[in-house]
Amino acid sequence: MQNNLPPQQLNVELGEKEAEGIYSNLALITHSPAEFVIDFTRMVPGVPKARVYARVIMTPQHAKSLLNALKENIGKYETQFGEIKVYNEPSQQGRAIGFQPNTQDNAPSAAK
16 A cells, blocks of 8 residues: 655744854763753853753654764765864863763763
8 A cells, every 4th residue: 555645744933032043062962761862062262161052852763863864964065065074182171172972881972
């Protein structure tokens, strides 16, 4: 049996505040068996504190779908504009700032 229904159209509403967006150069990612939590923060040189500007909580399935969508879109971006270079230079305090891969199990990971 074939499904001959037309694809469902999704109407997305974007509020004025959300349309402004936020800038984030550090995301802290934690997870449990039921969910992934991504905290979007901003690191500023010389300031030892980072404030969370947005928190996104999603199921593991949605987190994996987000990963796949990011991979697909990064591929399209690099096809159009060239490879994205990732620089892992340490900050002045001797530790990397920004999105970094997790090197420990069960610790929040930061992504750049």
